[in-house]
Amino acid sequence: MNISPHLSPRSGISAGWLRSNLFNNWYNSLLTIIILLLIWQLVPPFFSWAFINSLWNSPAVDCRDIDGACWSIIPQNIDFIFFGFFPEDQQWRPGLAMFLLLGLVFYSKDRNHWKKSLFVYWAINLVVMGTLMYGGVFGMPVVETAQWSGLPLTFMLALFGMVAGYPVGVLLVLGRKSRMPAIKTLCVVYIEMIRGVPLISLLFMSSVMFPLFLPEGVTFDKVLRAQAAIILFTAAYIAEVVRGGLQAMPRGQFEAADSLGLNYSQSMRLIILPQALKIVIPPSVGILLSAFKDTSLVVIIALYDVLKTTKVTLSNPKWANYSTEAYLFLALLYFVCCYSMSSYSRKLEKDLHTGH
Amino acid sequence: MNKTVNKTTSDPVDKPIIEIIKMHKWYGDFHVLSDINLKVQPKERIVICGPSGSGKSTLIRCINRLEEHQRGQIIVNGTELTNDIKNIEKVRMEVGMVFQHFNLFPHLSILENLTVGPIWVRKTPKKEAEEIAMMYLEKVHIAEQAKKFPGQLSGGQQQRVAIARSLCMHPQVMLFDEPTSALDPEMIKEVLDVMIDLAEEGMTMIVVTHEMGFAKSVADRVMFMDEGQIVEENNPHDFFDNPQHDRTKLFLSQILG
Numbered sequence: 001m002n003i004s005p006h007l008s009p010r011s012g013i014s015a016g017w018l019r020s021n022l023f024n025n026w027y028n029s030l031l032t033i034i035i036l037l038l039i040w041q042l043v044p045p046f047f048s049w050a051f052i053n054s055l056w057n058s059p060a061v062d063c064r065d066i067d068g069a070c071w072s073i074i075p076q077n078i079d080f081i082f083f084g085f086f087p088e089d090q091q092w093r094p095g096l097a098m099f100l101l102l103g104l105v106f107y108s109k110d111r112n113h114w115k116k117s118l119f120v121y122w123a124i125n126l127v128v129m130g131t132l133m134y135g136g137v138f139g140m141p142v143v144e145t146a147q148w149s150g151l152p153l154t155f156m157l158a159l160f161g162m163v164a165g166y167p168v169g170v171l172l173v174l175g176r177k178s179r180m181p182a183i184k185t186l187c188v189v190y191i192e193m194i195r196g197v198p199l200i201s202l203l204f205m206s207s208v209m210f211p212l213f214l215p216e217g218v219t220f221d222k223v224l225r226a227q228a229a230i231i232l233f234t235a236a237y238i239a240e241v242v243r244g245g246l247q248a249m250p251r252g253q254f255e256a257a258d259s260l261g262l263n264y265s266q267s268m269r270l271i272i273l274p275q276a277l278k279i280v281i282p283p284s285v286g287i288l289l290s291a292f293k294d295t296s297l298v299v300i301i302a303l304y305d306v307l308k309t310t311k312v313t314l315s316n317p318k319w320a321n322y323s324t325e326a327y328l329f330l331a332l333l334y335f336v337c338c339y340s341m342s343s344y345s346r347k348l349e350k351d352l353h354t355g356h
Numbered sequence: 357m358n359k360t361v362n363k364t365t366s367d368p369v370d371k372p373i374i375e376i377i378k379m380h381k382w383y384g385d386f387h388v389l390s391d392i393n394l395k396v397q398p399k400e401r402i403v404i405c406g407p408s409g410s411g412k413s414t415l416i417r418c419i420n421r422l423e424e425h426q427r428g429q430i431i432v433n434g435t436e437l438t439n440d441i442k443n444i445e446k447v448r449m450e451v452g453m454v455f456q457h458f459n460l461f462p463h464l465s466i467l468e469n470l471t472v473g474p475i476w477v478r479k480t481p482k483k484e485a486e487e488i489a490m491m492y493l494e495k496v497h498i499a500e501q502a503k504k505f506p507g508q509l510s511g512g513q514q515q516r517v518a519i520a521r522s523l524c525m526h527p528q529v530m531l532f533d534e535p536t537s538a539l540d541p542e543m544i545k546e547v548l549d550v551m552i553d554l555a556e557e558g559m560t561m562i563v564v565t566h567e568m569g570f571a572k573s574v575a576d577r578v579m580f581m582d583e584g585q586i587v588e589e590n591n592p593h594d595f596f597d598n599p600q601h602d603r604t605k606l607f608l609s610q611i612l613g
Contacts, residue, residue: 255422256459260473260525261448263441270472274463354463354505 060318073322074329077313084149084309093140094152097132100125101155109344111351122163129156145223149304153223157305158292161230165291166284168231169238170277173246174268176239187239194236200297202229207301226298234291241283245276278352285345289338306330373398373528373560374419379428381411381418381584388414389584392428396529401555402562403571403592406581407607412564415581416531419562420451433528449477452522456534458514460506466493466517467502473525485524492520496550512543516550523554530554532563568612572596580604 022032053068056075063070074081083091104125107113133152136142148156175187194202206225214220249272257267277284296307304312310326313319319326374396381389389411396402404412417423418430421437421444430437432447461469470489474480480488493499496516506514515535522530532551536544548570555561555574565571571578572592579589580603588595588604596612599605 250459252455252457252459253461255453256455256461258422259420259448259451259453260521261445261477262473263445266476270476271461275461278463352463354507 063322069325070322071325071329073313073319073325077319080150080313081306081309082151084153084304085147086143086149086152087141087147090135090141090143093132093135093143094148094150097129098152098155100132101129101159105159111348126160145221146303148223150309151306153298153303154295154305154307157223157227157230157295157298160227161234161291161295162288165231165234166238166288168235170242170273172235172239173242176243177246191236191239194233195240199229199233199294200300202233203297203301222301222303226301226303230291230295233294234287237287238284241280241287242276244283245280246272248279249276278349281345281349285342289341292338292341293334306333372396373433374562375429375431376419377429377431379418379425379430381414381423381425381427387584389418389425392586394579394586396560396562398528398560399558400560401574401576402579403575403577404562404564404579404581405566405568405571405607405611406587409583410581411584412581413533416453416533416562416564419529419531420448420453422453445477449525450528451531452525452527452529453531454515454518454522454533454535456537458506458511458518458538460514460518460521462506465503465505466498466509469506469517470521470524473521478525488524489520492523493517495523495553496520497546510543511539512546515539515543515547519547519550519554529560529562532561532565534564534566536565536567566611568596580607582607 023029049068051068053066054071055063055066055068056071058070058072060070060072060076063072079088079091083094086094104121107121108118131137132140133148134143134145172187172191175183176191178184178187203226206229207222210225211219253271253275254267257271262270295305298305299308307330310330314323314326372395374394376392376394379389379392380387392415404415406412414423418425418437419432424439425437433450435443435446437443437447460466461472464472467486467489470492471482471485474485474488475482490499490502493502496519498513498516498520501509501513501517506517509517519530519535535551536547539547544567548567551561551563551570552574563570563575575592577589578592578595580587580595580599580601582603588599588601590598590600595604596608599608
């Protein structure tokens with residue numbers, strides 16, 4: 001770094017900092033100038049479109065007179081975007097279900113709560129959520145699963161997909177490493193077949209082909225099929241990532257556990273898996289984030305997740321011109337969820353770091 | 357070595373705690389151990405030395421089934437080692453092992469490293485397991501580190517913890533696989549002192565090591581292995597002063613300089 005003696009870097013952005021970080025040689029200086037130009041061209045117009053000339057909650061007609069963003073599309077359609085085809089007067093039910101689910105997610109964040117009771121809470125939550133959404137008891141009218149849509153559907157498919165897919169994935173990789181040939185072959189075939197097809201085709205097959213094999217009159221709930229497909233898909237990828245983690249484990253750890261007399265399940269549960277799973281937190285989180293965003297693929301089997309409900313809003317001629325605003329909002333929604341997950345994973349890694 | 361250790365005076369007709377009879381082992385086509393015959397009496401201290409690749413580590417790893425033998429018998433504390441997992445687990449409860457690279461569990465605290473065996477294998481209640489653990493940590497002079505993690509300790513400290521971890525299972529036999537080979541010279545003494553204390557208390561020990569001073573002062577028998585065979589075994593005095601085989605003489609001249 002060439003730092004002129006008078007312009008030594010101090011804390012904060014001083015001339016010295018600029019010189020040593022942005023303009024220290026000719027190509028960095030060129031790059032800095034180009035980027036500054038781009039920012040100059042793009043940011044002020046975007047800012048004035050998005051914030052200055054925009055409308056935030058107005059009828060659709062008013063938006064035609066302005067130059068800026070029509071964010072009103074969101075508040076005006078919020079019921080449909082969030083809850084889809086769920087009957088309007090019953091929308092407190094999915095709202096409450098989502099609230100409970102997110103509450104449980106926050107509760108699960110604290111590692112002190114990671115005990116056997118946590119599984120029980122998730123199982124109870126599944127039942128409660130299903131009951132709230134479906135109804136039929138306590139005077140709540142029945143709402144068929146085909147009408148479940150919007151944000152509750154996205155969260156439900158994503159969160160239960162992750163929470164169930166992860167342990168199934170771990171079981172799969174342990175099966176793959178098993179010495180019993182039947183189990184090993186079954187797990188390998190499963191993993192390779194699932195990884196060989198896109199999720200969208202799994203959803204399609206689960207929805208169209210699967211019913212063909214069922215006896216006459218027996219149907220499998222569509223949401224359940226989608227949920228199963230997402231769980232099975234996520235599990236296969238988690239299995240491979242955890243396999244990498246197991247391979248990274250030093251052999252001495254297995255030997256020390258064995259020499260103490262710990263049996264297979266004890267050494268896996270207490271010694272090997274805690275270390276292996278910690279090693280593969282980064283790629284695991286990547287898979288779970290993909291699973292979250294892949295819930296949007298359920299549109300192929302005519303389920304209306306939050307992406308699809310937003311799109312449907314745009315098919316209304318009143319709002320058809322404002323797709324940019326709608327998709328930006330959706331992007332922000334996905335971003336907030338995914339970023340929270342990823343920053344939590346970084347915090348988890350930091351907490352689990354025991355100085356080795 | 358500064359300490360002199362009382363040598364074992366167990367009656368040779370005692371039932372041996374480890375018996376290896378005509379044992380052979382192959383890695384594929386490579387004959388790594390051939391015709392091993394060994395009887396270890398309770399409280400006996402055996403040192404095994406030899407050049408690298410001679411099979412000495414493999415031999416002791418067969419005793420707790422970290423390696424499988426293909427021919428012959430290994431009988432530990434009356435239980436024969438076969439493919440039966442129940443027998444293997446029974447043997448492993450009675451045989452403790454200390455590794456060259458310590459192999460402590462990095463995600464557990466020192467105390468947890470020591471209690472995981474007793475709690476889950478011997479089904480000791482947690483409080484009692486922790487008391488036993490603290491007692492052994494004090495024995496190896498490292499009690500103040502109980503809440504720390506292995507990554508925060510030096511090599512010598514980690515190896516002492518590893519010894520304490522094996523002792524918490526109250527084994528009948530302790531196997532040591534080159535316990536000081538990965539340590540800096542200043543730390544070797546602190547670990548050897550712990551091992552000498554252990555020997556004085558009557559623990560049956562089989563030690564693979566290059567520390568000849570330890571062998572001279574502690575061992576009841578010294579064995580020399582080369583190319584998978586036990587070439588020579590004798591009491592330390594005769595072994596070092598009067599080696600019989602040429603290979604032994606060569607090895608001793610190299611290691612003792």
